[in-house]
Amino acid sequence: MWVLDQPYTPRAERLFAGTPLTLLALLAAGAVAAVALVEVGVLPPRSLRVIGVAAGHGALLAAALAWTGVSSPSRIVAVVLLALAAAAAGLGPLGAFAYLLPTLWVLWLSACGRLTGLGLGTPVSPRTVVVAVLAGAGLASHLLISASRTLGVQVRVDHGSDVLAAIAYDLGANVLAAECFFRGALFNRAQRRWSFAGAATIATAAYVLRYVVDPLLPKQVELVVGAVFYLALLGAINCWLLWWSESLVPGLVSALVFFAVYRTLGA
């Protein structure tokens, strides 16, 4: 038993210990520089999308990888792959499949056993995946019904390639980076310091904040309220899924299902 056999030393590590500040500073500087260059016309406006993905999602993914002890080169590879995927996606809908690159990179790191600290590369029960699918689908269904009854939006079936591109983006950038950081890293660390409720509140609040400040989110009040409502629920559910299953996979599945359904909505 741990309490009898192991020497106890109070924790000295801070919550944000191990954050790759240099890399984050470089990404931020790069983003600011890119915006300036776009403003003066040196770079085309679509390059903002590339730098936004690399800086935003790259920062989250790199921080998550750093917190679990992945080496600096591997983190840089992840950021570069995200930038490449974003650049490829800008070339056309099929280019979005380049988002598989960061996904494959994370899968490879998981297979090497370097992401167990995030809950990846550990055994996962099929039952937890089924529950995750049901949770994501249930929340997404509620979103569909509420949105269609409240805002009049409908399921869009005429732009399949755009939906697929969006799903690829979620798979390789949006969901992957958010779940790795907010659940695998932040919630994981927080629940070792505080209760589940406290840790889930912190991780979910940060998760919701990340989307609220996202420049791509429309600024209509009802949309922001809706986003906050559903993302808070999704964040809380995914915290519970990670805590219950001890794997990040169910959370990834739940978020992917939710965002996949969300991408089908159109005015």
Next chain:
Amino acid sequence: MISLIAAALAVVTTLVALEGAGPSSLLRHVYLLPVLAAALRFGAGGGALAAMGAVLLSAPFVLPEIERSGLTTEAVEGLVTFAVLGLVGVMSGVLRTRAGRHRRRYEILVAIQRTLADEATLDVSLARLRAALAGRLRVDEIAIVGRDDERLVIAGGDRVAEGSLVARVLESGEPAFVDDAGGSVRARRAFATPLVSGEQTVGVLAVERKGELSLAERATLQAVGAHLGLALENARLVSRQRRFASELAERVATARRELEELDRAKSAFVAIASHELRTPLTALQGFSEILAVRRLPPEEVTRLAEVMRREARRLGRIVSDLLDLSRIERGLEPALCRVPLKIEPAIEATVDIFRQGSATHLVTTECEPSLPVVDADPDALERVLTNLISNAIKYSPTGSAVHVGARALDGAVAIEVADAGRGIPADALGRVFEPYYRVPDAAGVARGTGIGLAVVKALVEAHGGTVRVESAPALGTRVTVVLPACAAAIHGRSRSVP
């Protein structure tokens, strides 16, 4: 149960949708039933989740109304329903959780009492307590450590490592909580609380659980720890008291047996002593009457006078022994008048008396030359020797020899009286110096009061000496008396009474 609650929520939602009355539908109140059921079955978490489910399901009826017409009366009714569902779910769940926690706590206390009701060692008690608490506390691992004087008794482990959480709590007497005691992804919590009795930490109750270990649960564990400490201490005291009572009863029974035996011995002694006193008295009375009423030849008068003198001496010896015994029983030492005394003449004088009085045994003496002088009461020494030689003669066959000797030891003189008699059984050797004690089959062999050796021992010890008896059945007995030599004699100077 979960399926039933989910089905109930779905049915209510379907009915509300089919009714088409919007957010003010009366059927919305039926949501309270599954929410209450979930709260009563699963507690605060279940109630909150069911309430959230109900709110989510009824939201598509309320939100469009707000979007279309703003905060109308119907919309407000719908929002109030949301609040009521949330409040009912959470509050009922919290109350149910608290009630359940109290019930579990009382069950634990009862379990502790039942477990400690049987008298058992600390090891067994702690193992039983651990087994009783493991299921009720709903934890993954549990250990109970108890202090047994300097020893630690551990139920649920082999050792308490230095610097471990349990070691710290044992040392500080303060509870300690660790929110990350290992675990892969879900953190493992550990909590250790002291078992307190008065001001003392008598042990530690430690638990580990993968997942939550709430503040309320820790408070419960602390209360259980306090109760456990007190119960363990009470059990220990009860056990000690029972052991003490048992020992006391045993001692009382032994003392009673000894008193009964003493009483029997005294009764026997009174009978024997009366007989012993009566015999010389009868002789004195008879011979004195003869001398008074009859005219006898001078030789006969001399013979009768000699018999009377011997019986008078015997009577005097018995009375002296009785007086000494009386002093011994009152915790007093025999009265002595000690002077420097040479051993050899004293032995010869006593042996002479026996030689003159008894022709049945050959009494021999052998004393080392130049024996040191002892500091002794001449009368007491004579009584010691008389008792020992008398016993040797009484309990050895007619015609056998009784040997009396003395030799010098380092700063002392050893006097030995040995016979070739029947000996003393080994199991009686340890008791021959007890007052009134007689070897079981001795009564049929010779007369005696059973106080002679007790008086010998008291007299010798009053001189600062020792007395030892060695015997082999059918071979004989040897009694050795060791008396310390005079300090002056040790240094070569002596002034003695012959």
